[in-house]
Amino acid sequence: MSNNTESNIPVKFTENSNNEWINWIEEAIAKDYFKYYELNQFTNFQEIGVGGFGKVYRAKWKSSPYYLALKSFFNCNNVTIKEIVKELKIQREVDFHENIIRFCGIATENQVDNSKKYLLVMEYANGGTLREYLKKHFDNLTWNNKSNMAFQLACAILCLHDEGIIHRDLHSKNVLVHQNIVKLADFGLSKRIEESSNLSSTKLFGMVPYIDPKSFSNQDYKLNKKSDIYSIGILLWEISSGNPPFDTEGKPNDVCLAINISQGLRETPIPDTPEDYVNIYADCWNNEPDNRPTINQVVFKLNAIILKNNNMIIDDIRTNDSCTNQLSSKQQLDLNAFEDPINTSS
Incomplete structure (x- = not known):
């Protein structure tokens, strides 16, 4: 772990359970290891990017005049969740650097099957790609x-x-x-x-x-x-x-x-x-x-x-x-x- 970052985010896990990666995220949210955003508190959604595995939107948070970016995924299966966890673990090692986009937190969206769809809330880049x-x-x-x-x-x-x-x-x-x-x-x-x-x-x-x-x-x-x-x-x-x-x-x-x-x-x-x-x-x-x-x-x-x-x-x-x-x-x-x-x- 980087000397520049202090965190108690859980780092040990096994791959025996399909829910292991979801549990990791839920524990991190429950213990405030990173910020949780209520999705219904975002307004002015606009799609700004799409790829093979998801979309990126920009939106305003509550009454803030500034935009944040929300990265969503088409399929939040175990494979995707596992890789999201890896991404979050990498992000926390380098989040201090001014030339790396900042990770702000997590938002969730409930699905018809009662599962959750996770969205990464990131710093918005106004110049685009x-x-x-x-x-x-x-x-x-x-x-x-x-x-x-x-x-x-x-x-x-x-x-x-x-x-x-x-x-x-x-x-x-x-x-x-x-x-x-x-x-x-x-x-x-x-x-x-x-x-x-x-x-x-x-x-x-x-x-x-x-x-x-x-x-x-x-x-x-x-x-x-x-x-x-x-x-x-x-x-x-x-x-x-x-x-x-x-x-x-x-x-x-x-x-x-x-x-x-x-x-x-x-x-x-x-x-x-x-x-x-x-x-x-x-x-x-x-x-x-x-x-x-x-x-x-x-x-x-x-x-x-x-x-x-x-x-x-x-x-x-x-x-x-x-x-x-x-x-x-x-x-x-x-x-x-x-x-x-x-x-x-x-």
Whole structure:
């Protein structure tokens, strides 16, 4: 458990009973380990997302002027409940990080068979998904903006990896943006539900460009930290371009794309992309996992780009005899805050 989080949430359980995972949630609610929300106290529901296993709504809580997000699931069977519990346990380890969407609590909805449907109540991100945000705002983004977005994303993954957590399902639809700050939205919940249910993915080939290509050629290959690094490389390219990788204008990516990627196909760098930035994502999407950097190295190099850009801004300010330096404290990051990438272990 993270030293940054104190909690008495029950951590021991068995898998012998179909109700074990429900009991875990009910105990956590009963003992106020996290907040319980009455569903009828929400108003102004609006669907903002849908996936293979559920929907996401935004709604206002009581008289608050602010929105919260509610994540619901189509089928709250034992498999889904088990994976929800795992998601909550992961969330509590990293909930302190500003680049990870906050977990607020649980709401329930009674079903016709007297069972309960559980909904996760989360921080609402007003900028939508990273994909939506880039589509809407890309023309107004400077390279400073893009570098900072990439840095924030990498910091979120650094937090996960420091806690021994592998995401395994990174793409631009589960990275959110709130008030221009990148927020990681989940920790591979849908992927775990899919795998635990022994379902063939209906969305796999929509996300092929983000998946570690080693898994295409080796069915026994287990996604790992270096798989997250590969996905980050693709996302860094997407931030630089404003477009999804290998975008086919709504047509699904197919097996041919997976084969081509596993044989080395990659997107082309966007003109005028800083060389240092290109080098980072090219290293990340290396076909060989052992040749990819660690997340510490990615953070270190992105931070160096930001500091370099800031020094250029400072020089411009001094040249123009400006009296104030209004650089954001989030941009003035000390390189010593991160390990030397040469000595960083995977």
